[in-house]
Amino acid sequence: MLDYVNAFLNYTLLTFNDDPLTISEVLAIPVWIGFSYWFIRLILKSVSNRLIARETDPNTIQLTQRVIFISAIAVVFMTTLSMLNVPIAAFAFLSGAIAIGFGFGAQNIINNFISGWILIGEKPIRIGDFLEVEGVKGVVEEINTRSTRVRRTDGVHLLIPNSKLLENTVVNWTLRDRLIRGTVRIGVQYGSDCEKVTHLMLEATKANENVLETPPPAVFFQDFGDNALIFEVFFWINSSVDGGLRGVSSEIRYHIDKTFKADNIVIAYPQRDIHIDGALKIERG
Template sequence: MTIEQAIAQIKAVLSYNVMTVSDQLVTLGDILFIPLLIGIGLLLSKWLIRLISKRLRNKKTDPNVIHLVERILFVIAITVIIISILDFINVPIAAFAFLSGAVAIGFGFGAQNIINNFISGWILMWERPIRIGDFLEVEETKGLVEEINTRSTRIKRVDGVHLLIPNSKLLENTVVNWTLVDPFVRCSVTVGVAYGSPARKVAELIMQATTEQTEVLKEPKPVVTFDDFGDNALMFQVTFWISSQAESGLRISKSNVRFRLEELFEESDIVVAYPQRDIHIDGSLKLIKSEVQAD
């Protein structure tokens, strides 16, 4: 068999009519060529999206805007690939109008949650009530947003565990976004000192311990209040603001203030109060001495 004969046989096999769609013949060669077109289209799409994303990052564009642009370009690329494949095999799009409508109805009833999360994901990326890098509190979970996908949002919890939260849950439930408008967070530290301590001096030391911390903002200014005459102590509280992207910043700032307070109180001989109780006994006490007899 010559090369010309082999090529002729291959062409004959590839020209075999597999189906007819709207009076258009779909050959075996067309069907085999579809995966190649899909592969080339996806590779070109990923390369183009990566190139555009790189240029946007070089211009220091908001990561949330870059993420939204990537999703939109990906959807456009998939649409172009599908239309190109149909055009290549000479199948008009109108031929799938009725079939696609029936499939869409059946798919809609069977995948309501998936569609709900998909639409919610686009709303999150478009309106941006939640952005990449935000610190969220969802029910009893706190964490940093790492990625917003079309179906779910990935959050890194404060203990390092990654969570996938459905997008619909973020829109339908109450979500606390600590950094929606700005990263400023208010903190407070409460301390009780023993009765007899100079209250004004205690307030001055608390203010000094707070303002010495570099992470404490100058505006709004820290405020020290004499809260109450407690059961065992004079209660004071200082309120201050810091700039923090996570809950760990609050704990560290409070700890720094407490460390400094302990040093200042020790220098000024001010005692941090501890629980005390006075016990009054009516009547008299009688001591009973027990004797243990050896066998």
């Protein structure tokens, strides 16, 4: 029985450059590829865990994973060719023809692939950054070889082609730091004490624990409006998302409204005064 099995496994399927290719060598290919895939995943997981334990930047971790994965795939590919007794020189012509055809038919894919490596290496956009692209705001969750995954502020995921992030204008709110400037604009009734309004707005802003002391908040008397005296307070916070700024601005408005009511400062509302020249004539039928 063993002789029959041995004879079957050593049966020559084809000969390539006088090198026989047996059934056992063909069957060894999927086993080798499966083992290689498992071993690559094991290495990637081990390296990632060590880098995470050292609190390495997520972008560096992703770049390391990419380099290891592509290098390992190249080694597995070359080894598979060697197991099949296929010389690399013979494969070079075929691979060149495939590369030319693939290049003409997949220009966008190649463009996005190269753009992905530029994003990972140059780091104009990193994992965790808060972006604004064509009016859409969200946090970068993953930078892949073809596209970048962004989680929008409403929870929806977007897949943005990498080339689009390099070719178009992208607002990165957290590129260098997480400092974000916010403003609260308000109009008070004519006749109000301007110095008192300034003081109350400044105190309400400083009272918020999220507002930074440096740079300090500042209140400006912006304009004499049609129906109100316009004041605006500027402040800085540390936040990685747009919602953080909206939350702090809302809290400051609540505080300003409360202090204005306590000090009898009236918040203006649109109004129109109508002046009539002459007497009104009322006709009775």
